Amino acid sequence: MANQKRARLIYNPTSGQEIMKKNVAKVLDILEGYGFETSAFRTTPTPHSARDEASRAAQAGFDLIIAAGGDGTINEVVSGIAPLAKRPKMAIIPTGTTNDFARALKIPRGNPVEAAKLIGKNQTLKMDIGLADQDKYFINIAAAGSLTELTYSVPSQLKTMFGYLAYLAKGVELLPRVRNAHVKITHDNGVFDGQASMIFAAITNSVGGFETIAPDAKLDDGKFTLIIVKTANLFEIVHLISLVLQGGKHVDHPWIEYIKTNEMRIEPQTDKRMMINLDGEYGGDAPITLKNLKNHITFYANTDEISDDAMMLETEDLALEAIAQKFTHEVEDFEGLENRDE
Incomplete structure (x- = not known):
């Protein structure tokens, strides 16, 4: 098909206990089902591996680049695309530890298949990107x-x-x-x-x-x-x-x-x-x-609410909430001790 869209999956094989490496074939199948001619690139320990591949793929005319990994991998892919005059759309499959960017875009974390399916909803957002000293x-x-x-x-x-x-x-x-x-x-x-x-x-x-x-x-x-x-x-x-x-x-x-x-x-x-x-x-x-x-790069995002069953790292959220509650109680004790000292 002459006008078929092309997508390049750039994934970190070690991120998130290697969860992406186990799901590459499924993700590629999902993207193919959405009409993308899809190929994959596995990042290497070479410095800026993801960044350089993202830049190459963007300049080669790919319509979509998917970054699969933690915030570091996503940052690298963005850094490869951001300097270009013509920038493809981006999607992310979060498999890292904190996944702040995925939280912001309401993308399922720790579940590559659900994250890939989000692309099929065709909901996008023009995202702001930060630039430090013209080159980072x-x-x-x-x-x-x-x-x-x-x-x-x-x-x-x-x-x-x-x-x-x-x-x-x-x-x-x-x-x-x-x-x-x-x-x-x-x-x-x-x-x-x-x-x-x-x-x-x-x-x-x-x-x-x-x-x-x-x-x-x-x-x-x-x-x-x-x-x-x-x-x-x-x-x-x-x-x-x-x-x-x-x-x-x-x-x-x-x-x-x-x-x-x-x-x-x-x-x-x-x-x-x-x-x-x-x-x-x-x-x-x-x-x-x-x-x-x-509005520098257009990302696929989940502008609707994500159902609970799509959130595979719900236990992480509960752990963070428990720590926050524990810390709040400790602060109250800490401030009480300070007042007694006065």
């Missing part, structure tokens, strides 16, 4: 500050086994080491010039599996949700975390700057190094300029 892209969040160290210090084996639970445990361990740094952040609405312990520029509302850190983030409005934490006091940070877990009540707190902006520049005002984290990986050092590329 991110799909979910850019971050800086003390706690961003945790993504570098969690062993990869723990990430694979426990996902964000491993990050959370490491984050609690690092809380006493949080420090302020003098930083200047220029944004659409003005300039922040002061002390900050953490800086987040979020595209989606899901950060590390929690959807209340940037609760009103929009996927397609061309705006980052810029969050600046202005305290390094342990008691105050613990209190802020408890407000996050209570449904995003931190956004109006005086220790927080909560700003919508299309572009920003982060400039340290000291000689101390400030590393930038892009989608959980090291993305260079500040000073750095971040720009939101509005």
Whole structure:
């Protein structure tokens, strides 16, 4: 068929306990059934394997590129497509640990077959993409500050086994080491010039599996949700975390700057190094300029509610909820202890 659409599946064979490797044939059959002439590429340990293949496939005229893996694989595929003038549509099959991007697009996690079937609904969304210093892209969040160290210090084996639970445990361990740094952040609405312990520029509302850190983030409005934490006091940070877990009540707190902006520049005002984290990986050092590329790539998304039986990682959600509840109780005890000390 001369006008048949072509799709390229780029999958990480080791992601999610190799679940994708076991389902490649089924996914290809589903895509073929939707009218795509489909082929697959298995990523390799070679640096930028997924990115380079995505770029090649896009320039070869493929109509659809499917990224199957964790947020890292999705980031790479986006990075291969985003610089091009003509960009194919994208779909994702989330098989990683945190899957923030899949949460935002309401795509079934841990179930490649259900995720592939979503393409058949033919529902798409023009998604914003983040650009850092003209050459690096991110799909979910850019971050800086003390706690961003945790993504570098969690062993990869723990990430694979426990996902964000491993990050959370490491984050609690690092809380006493949080420090302020003098930083200047220029944004659409003005300039922040002061002390900050953490800086987040979020595209989606899901950060590390929690959807209340940037609760009103929009996927397609061309705006980052810029969050600046202005305290390094342990008691105050613990209190802020408890407000996050209570449904995003931190956004109006005086220790927080909560700003919508299309572009920003982060400039340290000291000689101390400030590393930038892009989608959980090291993305260079500040000073750095971040720009939101509005509606840059069209993604297949589930704009309807997903039925419970399509959510194969429901136990992960329950675990995160249980940890949040436990942490909230511990915060109450912690704050009670602080009040007694006074």
